[in-house]
Amino acid sequence: MRDDLLRLLEPPVAALDFELIDVEFAQAGRGGVLRLYIDRAPGSSAPGITVDDCARVSHAVSEVLEAADPIKGHYTLEVSSPGFDRVLRKRQHFERFVGERASVELKVPQDGRRRYVGILKSVAEGAIVIEADGREYSLPLDRIQRAKLRPV
Numbered sequence: 178m179r180d181d182l183l184r185l186l187e188p189p190v191a192a193l194d195f196e197l198i199d200v201e202f203a204q205a206g207r208g209g210v211l212r213l214y215i216d217r218a219p220g221s222s223a224p225g226i227t228v229d230d231c232a233r234v235s236h237a238v239s240e241v242l243e244a245a246d247p248i249k250g251h252y253t254l255e256v257s258s259p260g261f262d263r264v265l266r267k268r269q270h271f272e273r274f275v276g277e278r279a280s281v282e283l284k285v286p287q288d289g290r291r292r293y294v295g296i297l298k299s300v301a302e303g304a305i306v307i308e309a310d311g312r313e314y315s316l317p318l319d320r321i322q323r324a325k326l327r328p329v
Contacts, residue, residue, distance in 0.1 A: 178202060178247070185245055186213065189237045194218045195230065199264040208251035213238065214259040219269060226258035265324040271300045274326060281307060281316055281324040288314060294327060 182200045190197040190213070198214040215234055217223050235256045242254070265271050265279060280294045293316065295309030304315045 181247060182211075185241060185247060186238055189241050190215060190234055191218065193233055193237060194221065195226075195234060198259045198270075199266060202248065202252070208253065209248070210253050210255060211242075211248065213254070213256045214264065215256060216259055216263075219273070231256040231258075261328045262325050265326065268300060268318060271297060271305050271318075271324070275299060278327045278329060279307065279324055280327045281305070282322045283316065283320050284322045285320065287316065287320065291322075 179200055179202070182202070183197065186200065187197045194217075195215045196218050198216050200214070201210075201212040203210050203212070213234065215226060215230070217226070235254055238256070239254060242248070263270075265274065275297050277297055278295065279297045280292065283291045283293075285291070293307050293309040293314055295307045298306040298308050298313060300306075303319065304317045305321075306313050306315050308314075
């Protein structure tokens with residue numbers, strides 16, 4: 178469902194000059210909560226995300242969700258900034274945060290492990306390089322299950 182929602186909602190968010198960083202849907206009681214995390218579009222010089230920005234995106238996305246009806250039943254829509262522990266989902270996200278501390282979880286183990294926490298060193302040829310535990314690991318982007326910044 179997450180990938181379908183990303184494909185559905187990225188265009189209207191981009192049309193407002195924002196980037197859709199991630200979506201989450203969590204069941205809660207009789208309904209659920211759909212959370213969208215947005216940031217300024219790459220290259221934007223405007224400062225962070227404001228409450229008004231979230232309201233604009235919420236309004237535009239609500240219309241798309243109402244028309245497509247991808248989630249059955251009642252749910253609440255929340256729109257916010259990605260925060261300090263933001264999700265890294267695209268190659269561009271990793272490139273933007275080279276030099277930062279991140280946690281990466283792979284779909285399947287590599288070098289005997291699935292989880293790496295360390296400094297994002299580089300991005301090249303379909304992989305990231307992360308320095309963890311005093312060693313550099315090259316992790317293919319298509320094998321990453323989830324990744325987030327991990328500020329100290």
